[in-house]
Amino acid sequence: MVIDRKEAVAVLEEIALLLELKGENAFKIRAYENAARALSTMEIDFETFVRSGEIAKTKGFGKALVEKLIVLVETGTLPFLEELRAVFPASLLKLLQINGVGPKKVSLFYHKLGVTSVDELEAACKDGRIAGLSGMGKKTADNILASIERSRRFESFFHYYTARLTADQLLAALRDITGVQKIELAGSLRRFREVTKDIDILGVSEQPAAVMAAFTTLPLVAETLSRGRTKSSVVLTNGMQADLRLVAESEFANALQHFTGSKEHNVALRSRAQSRGMKVSEWGLFDVSNGGETLIPCDSEEAIYKKLGLCYVPPELRENLGEIECAETGVMPTLVTEADYRGVLHCHTFASDGANSVAELVAHARGAGHSFLAITDHSKSSFQANGLNEERILKQLEQIRDLQKDLKDFRLYAGVECDILLNGDLDLDDDVLKQLDIVIVSVHSGFSRNKRDMTERVVRAIEHPCSRVLAHPTGRLLLRREGYELDWDVVMAAAVANNVAIELNCNPLRLDMDWRLWRRARDQGVRCSLNPDAHRLSHFDFVRFGIGFCRKGWLTANDIVNCWSTDELNQFLGHP
């Protein structure tokens, strides 16, 4: 039995949760969590990684973890995990997902009441058994019931786009409250995580009590979970949780840094501070080198990083995935900005499954200040999307050439989003593809093939001489459908060798290729094409946040073909 990387990550994560239930040392638990996280971002063949001994040289994998993972690779099972599973039924892990219920409570409920599932916990809350436990009371039981109800009523995660628009609405409402001097977004939304659980907002006010009162009674707020002087939590009408923290002006920079996270980034920063005789928290940076606690004033996030011997780390990069090591060198990449973006290379008209005409899309793109636009409707195999056959594509090509004649300082490219067939062939005749300015290739069928077959299929499409962009390369739909697996080493190498860009599709459901892969792709020489995959004019707005995901992938304007001049792009497309 072969254990792959994903399975190993799942094993480590499960061990961490079970150890929590067991009440193990928190640092031991963290060691498993860190190892799982490290492994999940590595692009390695897990078995080779373990067998070759490479694992033992990797930070975070000590003697105990290496030994366990060797057993896992060699036998396909891990007795250590089996023993833990025998102590706690697997269903207990689900209880940990209930807000306000942590390992201690789960363990208590299990041992005292035999509770093993959410339904049983609900029953125990209702019939008074929970309130009867020592240390628990009626309020605890009521809160657990409310949490269970909330988790059933709403999915716990939201797509970035939904969450961000909700957050922007909330920010605007908060800025209108009397006594609010400053309001900023923090947390995972500021860091551009693709899905998010809650909205974290940080504010400055000299009248925190009044502001908290106003916040918890906003029309957007459905329910107040907690309300303190510096922190309040609410559930919004759409089911999202939002937290507001208030601090004094002098504390703002430190608080913003702290509440932007990630947790892992902050742990690393605090550890760094400690090793330099300092202490960092949401309240400030302190010199603790001579036993006391002397505040080191920081009026900006830049100042905090500087005092810690680092250059500024943009929020998108704060995941403790190498950004601190990079900041230590004094040189950070100049990340792409919204102003660098010059045009969309993937959109649909009503000829296939879009809502607008070519002319409408052109007008919209020009209105947005873009320099070029590529029309890329679906090809004939995507019949569910009314894909175009050779004849219809050629007709559209003619229409586009006509439109171009009247366009000054704007390049309109004729293209197609051509289906990659099961064997890796493209869906349209070569002599038609050759006439187009840009051919985007993508998979829309046969998602369940295995990794090897999918890799071969995609690489074959990349190697087609007309291919220029590989679109939404895994086909994932966030919170709905896993993407198919690809051997990224092979796919990226093929993309570089054949001068094919890989798309970062910024449709909020896709965000595909994932930000975690981009730094590595860029280092290998892969070009990115950032596209909204627009099916209507409003989808052009996806680019605004798409830029954030490019930044999260460490990309500069130079790495993204959509940020190039029309001349440079023409050269890339082979159409001077």
Next chain:
DNA sequence: GCCGTTTTCGGCCCGACTGTTTTCAGTCG
């Protein structure tokens, strides 16, 4: 369980809020 220029033991990031208790444990981020 990991780690090491105070190095093989003894550290390991920090604080707010809640609910239950009279000083604190659990949870969360």
